[in-house]
Amino acid sequence: MRSDAWYAGDDRNAYIHRAWMRRGVPDSAFEGRPQIAVANTASDLTPCNSHLDEVARSVKNGIYEAGGIPLELPVVSLGETLVRPTAMLWRNMAAMATEEMLRANPIDGVVLLGGCDKTIPSLLMAAASVDIPAVVVPGGPMLTGTFRGVPLGCGTDVWRLSEEVRAGTLSQEDFLRSESATIRSRGHCNTMGTASTMGLLAEALGTVIPGTAGTPAPDSRLLVAAHETGVLAVDLVRSERRPSTILTKASFHNAIVALAAIGGSTNAVVHLLAVAGRLGIDLTLEDFDRIGSRVPLLVDLAPAGRFLMDDLFRAGGLLAVLEQVSDLLDPTALTVTGEPLVSYLGSSPIWDPEVIRPRPRPLLEEGGIAVLRGNLAPSGAVIKPAAASAHLLRHRGRAVVFDSIEDFHARVDDPDLPVDAASVMVLRGCGPKGYPGMPEVSNMPLPKKLLEAGIRDVVRICDGRMSGTAYGTVVLHVSPESAAGGPLSLVRDGDWIILDVPGRTLTLDVPTDELATRTSSPEAAAAYAAPTRGWEKLYVDHVLQADTGADLDFLVGSSGDQVSRESH
Incomplete structure (x- = not known):
C-alpha cells in the first residue's frame, strides 16, 4: 500500500514514522492495514458543516470495523454566508491545500466530509488531482x-x-x-441551492454510496450511511478503485442529467468543469446544453418550485428522480461501490408525486441550464430557465449599466435611474479576476421604484455568479469577463441587448464597426481587483475563466499521489 513507503521496514525513517504515530494504536496498525484519512471540513465558522465532527466519528468507527486505521484530517473549510469577499475566491485554495495534505501524508484512501457550497467541490477537485481512493459523505440539508x-x-x-x-x-x-x-437545525440550505445540488451531484457522479445524498443532517440515517462509508473506504483501497476509475465522461453525463432533473444550481456548471479539468476530461459548456437542456424538470423545489429538501428525501430522493430519466443516463458510469449507477434504479418509487413529478407530467418539459453565445458572450454565458420568467426568455431592452457592485448599491434606488420593466440591468467587474472570486451578485435586487410598481423581474446580465437559492431572469458567468477584456466592458447605457434563450443567443445590438472604436469602461477598470500579495494576487494572476471552471491554470490536470522528494 501507499503508506508502506512510510511505515514498512526496519530503517531509521520507518522507525520514526511508526514511533510518532504509535499513540495508543496496536502494533497491527502498521502491518498492512489501510490508512484512511477523514478529510473533515467541520468548523464553527462554517455553520452548515458544524455537525461533521459527529459524522466523522461514525465514519471512523466504520473504518476501524473494516480493518482500516482512521485518521482525521481537518482541512480548509469555507462558510458561504460568512467568508469575505466571497467563498469562491478560496475554493481553489481549499482544493490545493487538501490535495497537498493527502499527497504529503501516509494515506491510502480518504473519506471526504463536506456540506456547504464550496466544500464538496474543493474536496472532489483535490481527490481527483491526487487520485487516491476516495468517497464522499455529504453533510445533508437542514430541516424546514x-x-x-x-x-x-x-x-x-x-x-x-x-x-x-x-x-x-x-x-x-x-x-x-x-x-x-429560518435556520431550524444543523445542515446546509434546505432549498435546491448549491450545497444541495453539489451533494446530489456527488452521488450522480458516483462518488457517494447511492441513496445517501440528501439525507437531512439531523437524521440518524446519515450516521448509518457514514459508518457504511467508512467500511467502504477500506474496500476501495483493497480494490484500488480510484477517482480516475469512477469519474469518467459517462459520470459527468449523468451528473448533467441529474442537474437538469432536480433543477440544480448554476454554480454546478463551474464546479463540474473544474473537477473534470483536474481529471483531464474534455467537458465543455456545450455538453451542459447538449445533454441537459432538454431534460425535464421533475423536482418541485424552491427556488424553482414549492417544496424543500426534506420533502425531496421523504418523496424518494435522488434515486427516485433518476429512475424517471434512466433512459437518458449513461449505463457505463460506475459508483464507488464498483456497481453502475443505473443498477441502483428500478426499485426507487416516488412516494409523493407532487414533490417528485413522474416523467409524463414534469414541472417543466425542459429544465436544464441553457448556454448562450453571441457578441456579448463569445465564450459563453448561462441561464437557468426554470428560475426565470417565461415572458422574458425572449427579450429586447436597453441596457442600464453598473460598473461594479459598489456602483450598483450606490445607484440602484436612485429615483432618477433610467430603468423600467423593459430594461436590461448589466453588472460588470464581478468575474473571477475582476472582483476577485466571482461573487454571487448576478441576481441584482430590483430598483425600489420597480418593486413599488409591482414589477418582480427584469433581465439581468453579469459576469459573476448567483446563489443557487436565487431566482429570476439572470444571465450569468458571461465569458470572457469584463476584467479580462470581454465585450461586457464595452456596453454603454442605452445600448440595445437581445436575449433569445430558445435560440441560445445573447447579442449586443451595436454595429460591429462602432464596437471596434469603443474602449473599455474606465470606471469599471478602476474598480477591478489589483492585489499586490498573498493568495489574491496568485489567484488573479492565474485564474481561468468561468467557461472552463475558474480553476487556476497550473492546477488543471491530475498530479498523482507521489511526493516529489522523500524525507531523509
Whole structure:
C-alpha cells in the first residue's frame, strides 16, 4: 500500500514514522492495514458543516470495523454566508491545500466530509488531482423551519422577503421576526441551492454510496450511511478503485442529467468543469446544453418550485428522480461501490408525486441550464430557465449599466435611474479576476421604484455568479469577463441587448464597426481587483475563466499521489 513507503521496514525513517504515530494504536496498525484519512471540513465558522465532527466519528468507527486505521484530517473549510469577499475566491485554495495534505501524508484512501457550497467541490477537485481512493459523505440539508405556519426556504425566502420590505409590502419588524425561524437545525440550505445540488451531484457522479445524498443532517440515517462509508473506504483501497476509475465522461453525463432533473444550481456548471479539468476530461459548456437542456424538470423545489429538501428525501430522493430519466443516463458510469449507477434504479418509487413529478407530467418539459453565445458572450454565458420568467426568455431592452457592485448599491434606488420593466440591468467587474472570486451578485435586487410598481423581474446580465437559492431572469458567468477584456466592458447605457434563450443567443445590438472604436469602461477598470500579495494576487494572476471552471491554470490536470522528494 501507499503508506508502506512510510511505515514498512526496519530503517531509521520507518522507525520514526511508526514511533510518532504509535499513540495508543496496536502494533497491527502498521502491518498492512489501510490508512484512511477523514478529510473533515467541520468548523464553527462554517455553520452548515458544524455537525461533521459527529459524522466523522461514525465514519471512523466504520473504518476501524473494516480493518482500516482512521485518521482525521481537518482541512480548509469555507462558510458561504460568512467568508469575505466571497467563498469562491478560496475554493481553489481549499482544493490545493487538501490535495497537498493527502499527497504529503501516509494515506491510502480518504473519506471526504463536506456540506456547504464550496466544500464538496474543493474536496472532489483535490481527490481527483491526487487520485487516491476516495468517497464522499455529504453533510445533508437542514430541516424546514416555519414562520407563521409557512415553510421557509433559507436563501430563497430571504431574497423574497427582503424585496417585499423594499417594496413596502412587508414591515421591517416582521422581516426580522422571521430570522430566528429560518435556520431550524444543523445542515446546509434546505432549498435546491448549491450545497444541495453539489451533494446530489456527488452521488450522480458516483462518488457517494447511492441513496445517501440528501439525507437531512439531523437524521440518524446519515450516521448509518457514514459508518457504511467508512467500511467502504477500506474496500476501495483493497480494490484500488480510484477517482480516475469512477469519474469518467459517462459520470459527468449523468451528473448533467441529474442537474437538469432536480433543477440544480448554476454554480454546478463551474464546479463540474473544474473537477473534470483536474481529471483531464474534455467537458465543455456545450455538453451542459447538449445533454441537459432538454431534460425535464421533475423536482418541485424552491427556488424553482414549492417544496424543500426534506420533502425531496421523504418523496424518494435522488434515486427516485433518476429512475424517471434512466433512459437518458449513461449505463457505463460506475459508483464507488464498483456497481453502475443505473443498477441502483428500478426499485426507487416516488412516494409523493407532487414533490417528485413522474416523467409524463414534469414541472417543466425542459429544465436544464441553457448556454448562450453571441457578441456579448463569445465564450459563453448561462441561464437557468426554470428560475426565470417565461415572458422574458425572449427579450429586447436597453441596457442600464453598473460598473461594479459598489456602483450598483450606490445607484440602484436612485429615483432618477433610467430603468423600467423593459430594461436590461448589466453588472460588470464581478468575474473571477475582476472582483476577485466571482461573487454571487448576478441576481441584482430590483430598483425600489420597480418593486413599488409591482414589477418582480427584469433581465439581468453579469459576469459573476448567483446563489443557487436565487431566482429570476439572470444571465450569468458571461465569458470572457469584463476584467479580462470581454465585450461586457464595452456596453454603454442605452445600448440595445437581445436575449433569445430558445435560440441560445445573447447579442449586443451595436454595429460591429462602432464596437471596434469603443474602449473599455474606465470606471469599471478602476474598480477591478489589483492585489499586490498573498493568495489574491496568485489567484488573479492565474485564474481561468468561468467557461472552463475558474480553476487556476497550473492546477488543471491530475498530479498523482507521489511526493516529489522523500524525507531523509
